[in-house]
Amino acid sequence: MATDWRAVDAAFYDQLRVYYDEEELVELGTFIGFNIGYHTFFGTLKFYPMFSPDGRLVSQEESARLYGASPASLSGTNLCNAAAG
Amino acid sequence: MTHIAPLDAAQIKDPELLALMARAEALGVPDELFTRIVARVPAYAKVLLNALLVSHGQGSVDHRLKEIIRIQLARFAGDTYFSALRSKRALAAGLDEATIDEGCNNYEQGRRFSEAEKIALRYADMMYLDPNQVDRAFYDRLKQHYSEAQIMELGGFISFHYSMQVFMRTLGAVPQKPSP
Numbered sequence: 001m002a003t004d005w006r007a008v009d010a011a012f013y014d015q016l017r018v019y020y021d022e023e024e025l026v027e028l029g030t031f032i033g034f035n036i037g038y039h040t041f042f043g044t045l046k047f048y049p050m051f052s053p054d055g056r057l058v059s060q061e062e063s064a065r066l067y068g069a070s071p072a073s074l075s076g077t078n079l080c081n082a083a084a085g
Numbered sequence: 086m087t088h089i090a091p092l093d094a095a096q097i098k099d100p101e102l103l104a105l106m107a108r109a110e111a112l113g114v115p116d117e118l119f120t121r122i123v124a125r126v127p128a129y130a131k132v133l134l135n136a137l138l139v140s141h142g143q144g145s146v147d148h149r150l151k152e153i154i155r156i157q158l159a160r161f162a163g164d165t166y167f168s169a170l171r172s173k174r175a176l177a178a179g180l181d182e183a184t185i186d187e188g189c190n191n192y193e194q195g196r197r198f199s200e201a202e203k204i205a206l207r208y209a210d211m212m213y214l215d216p217n218q219v220d221r222a223f224y225d226r227l228k229q230h231y232s233e234a235q236i237m238e239l240g241g242f243i244s245f246h247y248s249m250q251v252f253m254r255t256l257g258a259v260p261q262k263p264s265p
Contacts, residue, residue: 001251001252001255002251005163005251005254005255006163008255009088009255009257010088010257013088013089022089022090022125023125023126025089026089026122026123026125026126026129027126027129029089029252029255029256030123030126030129030133030248030249030252032251032252033248033249033250033251033252034245034248035248036247036248036251037243037244037245037246037247037248037249037251038244038245038248040212040213040216040244041212041240041241041243041244043216044212044216044219044220044224044240045240046221
């Protein structure tokens with residue numbers, strides 16, 4: 001859906017149906033879409049988890065050091081290529 | 086035929102969902118098809134439809150500007166369904182296809198938009214074209230025209246509507262009837 005959405009065609013949905021029913025396909029599709037949309041927005045806001053992996057409340061600066069200052073979702077142009085391709 | 090078949094309208098009996106569908110029908114976005122597909126998961130359908138309606142129809146940013154942004158994003162996503170729908174409220178307020186086309190294709194050079202409208206269109210454009218450019222400096226420029234609340238309103242609207250467009254574009258969906 002994010003990197004090559006045109007490949008998500010009728011045949012791909014038929015493959016999904018081997019494992020998932022119609023309700024689960026809607027659940028997966030909307031969940032994935034939601035995450036594609038929102039993670040990019042959140043990435044532009046430059047905020048990071050409040051807690052470290054070991055459960056400490058940390059500053060945003062420390063959290064950026066712990067989790068990385070450049071989220072993977074912002075590191076490439078996968079969504080743009082998918083949309084413009 | 087969409088890749089996930091919609092439910093028959095008669096199968097939807099939840100009064101809360103039916104009320105949301107009536108609001109969507111009045112606005113024109115989304116039409117019944119979206120809801121009949123997501124209604125396969127009723128709890129999702131209510132939340133998703135309500136979020137679409139609230140983010141599009143409420144808040145303090147001009148609804149006509151949001152409608153142009155929504156169509157700009159849908160065209161960018163390659164979503165034949167949402168890009169063909171039109172808000173009846175925005176059309177009634179004077180939005181026309183020429184303005185929509187300029188907002189989607191040539192807002193920077195066009196004369197129809199204020200600087201505030203241009204930077205909102207740029208915000209949506211850059212969010213998925215090149216999110217690295219939506220940096221602190223860009224947010225500082227946005228703040229010259231919009232409050233923090235309005236920026237959250239725009240960001241939430243842009244990302245949520247794009248979210249549903251990237252789902253619908255995979256289904257081969259088109260609107261049930263032409264928009265007015």
